[in-house]
Amino acid sequence: MKYLLALYGEEGGWDDVTPEEMQAGMKPWDDFSRAVTDAGVFVAGEGLQPSATASTVKKEAEDQQLVTDGPFAETKEQLGGFYLLECENLDEALEWAKKVPLTPPGSIEVRPVMDYSEFGYDDPNAKVGETAS
């Protein structure tokens, strides 16, 4: 079962870091990425640019799309990255989520990925994705 780990945290702190500080700051993330890869659960994962770089397309009607500057929600804790992990069950996904080296205060939302075959829908794209990963 695939789980999305959505990482929410307070932004900033990366503006004027030295390459050495960057190196040190990234170490726990590299370690985590290695751990999930070694455990064979890693499917995908990326860090995101700050929410100031976000643009939002708002669909108000079928033919009415509004482009605005900024993230979907202006909250203190912003989406800053994600992991997609293939786990046995929720407990395993939660164990990994606890190990994500997010700087506190922050939150990691764990969401199961929908399995369309449950509804009797044979997703033609699912197989493409599987061979790619």
Place this chain on the structure above:
Amino acid sequence: MVDRLFRRESGRAVATLIRVLGDFDLAEEAVQEAFIVALERWPDQGVPDDPTAWIIRVGRNKAIDRLRRERVLAEKRRLLDASAPAAEEAIDVSVGELPDDRLRLMFTAAHPAIAPEARVALTLRTLGGLTTAEIARAFLVRESAMAQRLVRAKRKIREAGIPYEVPQPEQLPARLPSVLATIYLIFNEGYAASEADELVRRELCAEAIRLGRVLMEMLPAEDEVAGLLGLMLLHDARRAARVDEAGEMVLLTHQDRSRWDKTQIAEGVRLTQRALGPGRPSSARPPGPYALQATIAVEHATARRPEDTRWARIRHLYDWLLRVQPSPVIELNRAVAIAMAESPQAGLDAMDRIDALEEYVHMHAARADLLRRLERREEAIAAYRRALELTPSPVEQSFLERRLAEIDGGPGEE
């Protein structure tokens, strides 16, 4: 006979069938259908040697029949194909010695990823065999709302992939508290005097104690399990004395101690000693919150007269409890112990240092009592009135009104 058996054994049958069939709803329906068959057959053919194994076998067959009938859904067909051999196996092993799946069910139903009120409902529904209507009545919500809550919880288990298993020993310390808290919530809901059906409430206490015993049977080395069971037994032992003939609430100090259940107290004391004793297997760990609360309950339950209560010791136990489980309600209880051990003024000072209990009935009732004893009449009246506004319970309302009348009426004080 079938009815009694249903309540006692349905949890076990449901727990096993969830494992075998991989679905909560299917398992519950199967057990209900099996009991209907039992109602028809047992009166003529007699009760089978192992009624629970019989129920599980018939329930499993009913579920498989149902799945065959509902072959339209591809998902259910897959489930049938996948589970049928496993089911056969599980039933074969079970003749004579049935694997007990109730522990799995407890950990799944009380999973921290499920909302606390849904954990309670799910535990009562699946393990306790209570109907949705009974649970709704006990928690003072509409039946449709309770049904919704159960549907949502089961959906979360299925779709979020909450595993149906007992956590590994190294995860137990993190996972057990949620199971214990669920059982204690059930107990407290039954113990608190409220406007709900008295019979349902008594049932909740009995159910919580029964679940505690099941847990004790399966995790005998966990001292917090012994602590929780001891705590519940000690509280429940005072049930008969908590309300007088007129249905009015009686405070601990005024209770007729001869009406306390001595056998139950003795068992509670034994369990508490086991939870705290030096011989306990996990004595490397400090006592947990349930063991400490049980120890406090032992002090109350074993004091021959109210004036024999060792309040200084109780106060220290609360100090300790606050360290393992900081909470404003425990601070309030500690303040009451200080009032009894030292002076009403010292207790009041401790109470005034507590934040976050402005909406808590017992905070105002306890303050009112201390103010009354300090002869600060106006303030005591105000505190009783505030407590009255906050309690939904008619029994508590009536108690507070009597107290208020006593001091409001002028010189009629104790």
